[in-house]
Amino acid sequence: MIWLLCAPASFAQPKPGLLSSLAATEAPRPASTIIPARDSTSASSRIYFDVLTLSSPRARGSAAFKGSPLGRLVFRLSGAALLPQHSANVRMLCTGERTGCAYSYSWCRFEPGAPKTRGHHAVLRGKGRNAVGRSDSLISDDKSLSRCERPLVGGGAYYGVELDSDDAATDTVLAVPVRGAGKGTSRLSFLTGLAGAPEATRRRLLLDQAVIGVADGGETAEAMHALLAGLRERKAVAVSSCGELFENGSTSAIRCMFVPAPEEDLPDDVPPAS
Secondary structure: OOOOEEOOOOOOOOOOOOHHHHHOOOEEEEOOOOOOOOOOOOOOOOEEEEHHHHEOOOOOOOHHHHHHEEEEEEEOOOOOOOOOOHHHHHHHHHOOOOOOOOOOOOEEEEEEEEHHHOOOOEEEEOOOOOOOOOOOOOOOOOHHHHHEEOOOOOOOOEEEEEOOOOOOOHHHEEEEOOOOOOOOOOOOEEOOOOOOOOOHHHHHHOOOOEEEEEOOOOHHHHHHHHHHHHHHHHOEEEEEEEEEEEEOEOOOOEEEOOOOOOOOOOOOOOOOOO
16 A cells, blocks of 8 residues: 655645645645545636656656656636536645545646647546545536537537637637546646647547636746657656645645655545545
8 A cells, every 4th residue: 555645835825715724734644634625716716737757757756856847837717617516626636625645636647649639738637536526426517518518610519618719818728528538537638729720620629628727827838838848759747746826926735745656556545535
């Protein structure tokens, strides 16, 4: 059995109801600790993913921290009102406020998208468990999907935030699958190059995806470019830390200190986040 130990990251003026209990704890918590939280996800919520290239594909423990930083991806959860369950799930998997490090995106590795979308698409599967409801239950916003369906040229649709094909502000987005592989799980799609792209490319990227977040800040475009370049070079690219980013620059997150080897499973005694 492997334990992932989590220590709270330092942050100023924590948002009420988020991680106040965690911030007051000096000793690291085991990954099986569930941190109670009141969901505060809104369209103004911002989440971040710090990305790095691992020192080697099998890096673990302290060796993983010797990788090369590639930058920070920041997304505003503009689709929170349209897809509340999916948005809340992703935010809380980033902050770890209910599940600790056990199901966090920290130290999860990115994968390239499908062959025809690899220049625009990176996938983060997460650890297959959720923070909303029971950890082994699928996330669903089915009642909301019909109200935010966006038809695509050539057939089919995407959902969530409406994207203007000519608006550079929506060139890079964060999406979750609502049909097919990964539906209702922790899987994320990082999509870029949407502004001005041919309709066929937009359809390949967006079909059956629900857009929950839009890139916030120029650093995201640079980090996304570096991330995709690393994947093209077949490097091991991972999330070194993630969390919620507030307007005053403070963050709400936990720092996961130990990393299991890629082939190892999560602890089998971590209780569901019910």
